[in-house]
Amino acid sequence: MNKLSVLLLVIVTMLAYHPIIQVLADIPEIRSVNVYNVNGNTILNITVYHSQEATFHLVDTIRVSFGTNTTDLSIGVQSLAPDSTFRITYNAGPITGTPTATVQARCNLHSWSTVNWSGQIPEYTLLLLLITLTLITALTTFLARKKSASHD
Secondary structure, three states: OHHHHHHHHHHHHHHHOOOHHHHHOOOOEEEEEEEEEEOOEEEEEEEEEOOOOOOOOOEEEEEEEEOOEEEEEEOOOOOOOOOOEEEEEEEEEOOOOOOEEEEEEEEOOOEEOOOOEEEEOOOOOHHHHHHHHHHHHHHHHHHHHHHHHHHO
């Protein structure tokens, strides 16, 4: 009987330190990050999921990292939508190139989430890229027609 007790104690101890326990805790999750550009500044709209089990159980910090540049955003109590989500807007300022960004959220009881979101921040917005491609296509078409008309 003594060996069985020791074996059970070892199993329970291993389970207590196993990552599956973290799954059972209500750790915040970054559901989405929408990136856009306003007047040369890169803006991130971050949607966070977190089930508030009690009024004292909440997300208190959002961490945004661009390579070695990390910013911790201390946030106040957020109103949760019916689906236990809220949105934070972060102005990263002017960003050059296409760096990879990561976003995490911290629960005051269960600590940091894993990196739920990682993505490349575009130097050019989709709208700017679309306008540029449209202008290039129009110019190419115009020049091709002009060249074709001069050969007739």
